[in-house]
Amino acid sequence: MSENYKIAVIGSGPSGMSAGGRAAERGVSHVVLERSDHLSDTIYKYQKGKHVMATPEVLPLRSSMTFGAAKRETVLETWNKEAQGHKVNVRFNAQVTGITGAKGRFDILINNKETITAESIVMAIGLQGNLRKLEIEGADWDRVQYQLDDPEEYEDERIVVVGAGDAGIENAIALAKQNRVVIINRQGEFARVKDANKALIEAAIEKGEIECFYSATPARLTPGALVLDVPQGQATVQCDRIIARLGAIPPRAFVERAGIVFPSKSQEALPELSPQYESNVPGLYVIGALGGYPLIKQAMNQGYEVIEFILGNNIKPADEPLLERKFGALLQRYTVDQVIDLFREKVPLLSGLTALQLREFLIDGTVHLKAPGEIVFERNDYTTSLYMIVEGNVNVHVDPNDFSVVRSLKAGQFFGELGMIAGRRRTASITAADQCLLIESPARTMIKLINSVESVRRAVNDEGMARQIRAYLSHEIKEADLAGLIKGADRRSFKAETVFFNEGDESDGVYLITQGSITVSRNVAGKNIVLAYVPAGHYVGEMGVVGNAPRDATIRAAIDSKAIFIPKPAFLDLIEKLPSLRRRMEEEWLRRLAHKAKMTARPEAGSIIQFLIEQGAGEATDMLLIDESLCIRCNNCEIACAETHGGTSRLDREAGPTVANVHVPTSCRHCEDPHCMTECPPDAIHRSPNGEVFIDSTCIGCGNCERNCPYGVIHMAEKEPAKPGLLSWMLFGMGSGPGQDKARKKDKKDGSEGPKLAVKCDMCKDQKSGPACVASCPTGAAFRVSPEAFFSGHLTR
Amino acid sequence: MQESVLVYRNFLYLKVSAAAAGASLFAYVWHTPLGQPNGGTWLGYTLGVVSLGIVIWLAWYGIRKRRYGVGRARLEDWLSAHVYLGLALVVIATLHAGFQVGWNVHTLAYVLMLLVIASGAFGIYTYVRIPGLITANRAGLTLEQIMALIAELHEDCRKVAVTLGDEINELVQRSAEESHIGGNVWQQLSGRDPLCPTAEALVRVRAIARDLPQAQSENGRKLVLLLARQSELLGQARRDVRFKALIDVWLFVHVPMTLALLAALAAHVVSVFFYW
Known part of the structure; x- marks a missing residue:
């Protein structure tokens, strides 16, 4: 007679264990089947001491187990204790090898020999799957391992790390501190890894701390020597130990054998689930990473909820109170579920999402109820979110000079994608035309959605192109003409430094720059002279097209850029129909001619543009520059920065290059698409509506932003103790004075070191007097400008 | 590119100060x-009273210069006004004294004031003149980088010198150990070291x-090149120190004299009440 349970949970990770805990708490007969000999294998295999995060912060935890951001060891210990405390029935070393039967009686085959039965099954096996093993001759050597618990366990060994993914890189770097490490990369470069890891490994290889074999694959192994196939033939690497990080075989095949259907063949496809996490096989539930919810907190909540659902208790999801708070006044008319249905029904962009996906999407978003005439955002705001209209209409104020010129958008449409994509200031103001209901989604969430849902990507792209053409060329273009333009137009991407077209090329069309920025240069007396800098939101190449002449300048991407290309016939056709556009083009043309003459006569101005582009001006929104002909090197800017920011200066005046009296100190450029933001685990880096990029108090000190910043303007610093007042220092010599940071350590009572957090320039966004560095410069040498303003104003003044 | 303190806001503070001085002269x-x-x-x-107010x-x-993140005005406003009002004070305070001088605390205050203003005027000169000189002299390097280069060249010189006999070795050794930058006020301000061991070693x-044998002449030329480069860099560093010293040195008169002036003014103000 085999064992029989009401619920069998497969996997003891955060979701499975939480399900087991809830089942135990509710006194339901249950079993948790775990393949390994310990709980939560994925987290168990994290590197020793790794900080486990508890995101999203806003989401409440609802589980019989507790969890909070902590070290790996603490998290595991808590779960082990609690699992014992709740008397969770866990069977270790029990790998499920087959599932048959149906709701009410599933037969579960364990380790291919024993069968147990359960009325319902909760599949919580995660995505880790089975680790891929080295499949070469001699791979059974006892010093081949597939995980690394504690890098400090090894010392003075020659260790070969096979696999150049994130796990392999992290292991290699940790091991290199006290071992000689060789990393084997199957490819010619480090692709498909986190930017921060790429930077770390490349720096370590450059410095000779780690040796790397590129385009190499292991061929065979004898104890102490690994033979590699390399492009030149074969190479032998002596080694004391091999750590192979080759990824895992996804568990999809196993899941499919149980009868669960995936909607597509794509690797990223997720099984379709009901709001109660039930799969297409009744009685078979899927939770956690396998169901598309990789975050620990979400997974634990689902573990709790799935048990309640199986017991027939239709509880509200844990995010319900969050959504209730978001929906606010809407709940007078609808329930949360009805609101979600309404959104799906009214907004085409969201109709392809499942209820679960939409809930998750909405947790990051904001729901706005706007009264007629109320402003949604204003031209030149520095916000990057996207809005969707659920009910009502909004007015787009397209003309910067005349607020009454409006274009109307109705329910189901979206707006704000120009700012979201270009990362630049809003190009129009938006007001509510009548009572309207809007969903605002932060750029980060929206971009994730665009990348993962094809229908969303296409919708944003097509509609976006129409809007961009109108915004950058003319708002007077008629709907019918627009369709023709879009048909002929295409989107083109350019890597930094690549050429759009060369001086003398045939003029085949016009480029609207949608992202990034470009330089215009000309060959004058054998020298390449930069004439102008043009940021996203402008067009180039129209002169040759309208004038029917070859290109008279070279256009080069200053940074990675994107543009819409409109072919010559379509463009000529358009200006034929729109005399106002033609006049504006002529006007712009004449202005550029005058500018060109000025710049040609002043080649040094062109070399300053070139120099600043090299210093990141192409992606900067605001740079701190110093006019060295006025700078008395008093360092008051740095001292002011430190004094207004907890004792640590965010700028280094002296460092950084100089050309013709223009000095670029090491200080934040507030990039359009900030590199620092890309891999911030707690999402602590933001851009304020005025454009300042700043780090909020949720920084965990991981250092990713410091590594990702190409300009070296972020560093990790400890908070300094407060100083005595200025007069008590001046008159009585108490404590340390402005800028005397070294002495300040003494002010601290125990001299201990606190945690280090990332600090960067926030442009003194909370200071009335504006950036302290500029306000405190006695001679006016320090100034902050946007590259556009600098190139068109300061430089030629 | 940027406006200097002198032309700041289209000479706003010059105009204000000139008006104050002109009004005083007219009244006088x-x-x-x-x-x-x-x-x-x-x-x-x-x-x-006006002069006293201006002095204070x-x-x-x-103090204002060291208070960060307060007030809406830029420090450049303060400095521009400081410069022009300070110069106007020469006129206003002289008229206040009615051109009377004598061996007393009143004239002491007056003379101290003139000293402060004169040192300040020198300060203006350095602020206008020196920044461009610093940039030109550094040729794109920071002082730290120059020092690092010098240290590197010392090492290179030593390596080459080892092959070239005792006398040269000693010269190079001494140049590495005894060449210095900065020093006391005069050394800093002179920007030169006439006894620089590196320059001497070079000669x-x-x-x-x-007269080196054929086999060593190659290394001899190499060493001369290295020493010459090092000597240049030392000169560059010393000039950098000199410029920075010039920008700061007048403050060693300006600030103490200001404190002395404030003390003398206190005595002056208290004592005039006895005339009543």
């Missing part, structure tokens, strides 16, 4: 006091290198 000419013009007439008192306000700059090594 127009006013016919009983007896000789002096600080004791109503105009004298008025100009005295000017001295406050030292001597050149003389010796002429």
Whole structure:
């Protein structure tokens, strides 16, 4: 007679264990089947001491187990204790090898020999799957391992790390501190890894701390020597130990054998689930990473909820109170579920999402109820979110000079994608035309959605192109003409430094720059002279097209850029129909001619543009520059920065290059698409509506932003103790004075070191007097400008 | 590119100060006091109070400069006004004194004031003149980078010198150990070291290198090149130190004299009450 349970949970990770805990708490007969000999294998295999995060912060935890951001060891210990405390029935070393039967009686085959039965099954096996093993001759050597618990366990060994993914890189770097490490990369470069890891490994290889074999694959192994196939033939690497990080075989095949259907063949496809996490096989539930919810907190909540659902208790999801708070006044008319249905029904962009996906999407978003005439955002705001209209209409104020010129958008449409994509200031103001209901989604969430849902990507792209053409060329273009333009137009991407077209090329069309920025240069007396800098939101190449002449300048991407290309016939056709556009083009043309003459006569101005582009001006929104002909090197800017920011200066005046009296100190450029933001685990880096990029108090000190910043303007610093007042220092010599940071350590009572957090320039966004560095410069040498303003104003003044 | 303190806001503070000085001069000419013009007439008192106010306000700059993130005005506004009002004070305070001088605390205050203003005027000169010189002299390097290069060259010189006999070795050794940058006030301000061991080594090594055997002449030339480069960098660093010293040195007169002036003014103000 085999064992029989009401619920069998497969996997003891955060979701499975939480399900087991809830089942135990509710006194339901249950079993948790775990393949390994310990709980939560994925987290168990994290590197020793790794900080486990508890995101999203806003989401409440609802589980019989507790969890909070902590070290790996603490998290595991808590779960082990609690699992014992709740008397969770866990069977270790029990790998499920087959599932048959149906709701009410599933037969579960364990380790291919024993069968147990359960009325319902909760599949919580995660995505880790089975680790891929080295499949070469001699791979059974006892010093081949597939995980690394504690890098400090090894010392003075020659260790070969096979696999150049994130796990392999992290292991290699940790091991290199006290071992000689060789990393084997199957490819010619480090692709498909986190930017921060790429930077770390490349720096370590450059410095000779780690040796790397590129385009190499292991061929065979004898104890102490690994033979590699390399492009030149074969190479032998002596080694004391091999750590192979080759990824895992996804568990999809196993899941499919149980009868669960995936909607597509794509690797990223997720099984379709009901709001109660039930799969297409009744009685078979899927939770956690396998169901598309990789975050620990979400997974634990689902573990709790799935048990309640199986017991027939239709509880509200844990995010319900969050959504209730978001929906606010809407709940007078609808329930949360009805609101979600309404959104799906009214907004085409969201109709392809499942209820679960939409809930998750909405947790990051904001729901706005706007009264007629109320402003949604204003031209030149520095916000990057996207809005969707659920009910009502909004007015787009397209003309910067005349607020009454409006274009109307109705329910189901979206707006704000120009700012979201270009990362630049809003190009129009938006007001509510009548009572309207809007969903605002932060750029980060929206971009994730665009990348993962094809229908969303296409919708944003097509509609976006129409809007961009109108915004950058003319708002007077008629709907019918627009369709023709879009048909002929295409989107083109350019890597930094690549050429759009060369001086003398045939003029085949016009480029609207949608992202990034470009330089215009000309060959004058054998020298390449930069004439102008043009940021996203402008067009180039129209002169040759309208004038029917070859290109008279070279256009080069200053940074990675994107543009819409409109072919010559379509463009000529358009200006034929729109005399106002033609006049504006002529006007712009004449202005550029005058500018060109000025710049040609002043080649040094062109070399300053070139120099600043090299210093990141192409992606900067605001740079701190110093006019060295006025700078008395008093360092008051740095001292002011430190004094207004907890004792640590965010700028280094002296460092950084100089050309013709223009000095670029090491200080934040507030990039359009900030590199620092890309891999911030707690999402602590933001851009304020005025454009300042700043780090909020949720920084965990991981250092990713410091590594990702190409300009070296972020560093990790400890908070300094407060100083005595200025007069008590001046008159009585108490404590340390402005800028005397070294002495300040003494002010601290125990001299201990606190945690280090990332600090960067926030442009003194909370200071009335504006950036302290500029306000405190006695001679006016320090100034902050946007590259556009600098190139068109300061430089030629 | 940027406006200097002198032309700041289209000479706003020059205009204000010139108006104040002009108004004082007009009042002085127009006013016919009983007896000789002096600080004791109503105009004298008025100009005295104005001058005192200006002096205190000017001295406050030292504190304002160190208060960060306060007030809406830029420090450049303060400095521009500081410069022009300070210069205007020469006129206003002189008129307040009615051109009377004597061996007393009043004239002491007046002379101290002139010293402070004169040192300040030198300061203006350095602020205008020196920044461009620093940039030109550094040729794109920071002082730290120059020092690092010098250290690197020392090492290179030593390596080459090892092959070239004791005398050269000693010269190179001494140049590495005894060449210095900075020093006391005069050394800093001179920006030169006439006894620089590196310069000396360069001269001597050149003389010796002429007679080196064929096998060593290659290294001899190499060493001369390295020493010459090092000598250049040392000169660059010393000039950098000199420029920085020039920008700062006048403050060693300006600030103590300001404190002395404030003390003398206190004595002056207290003592005039005894004339009443």
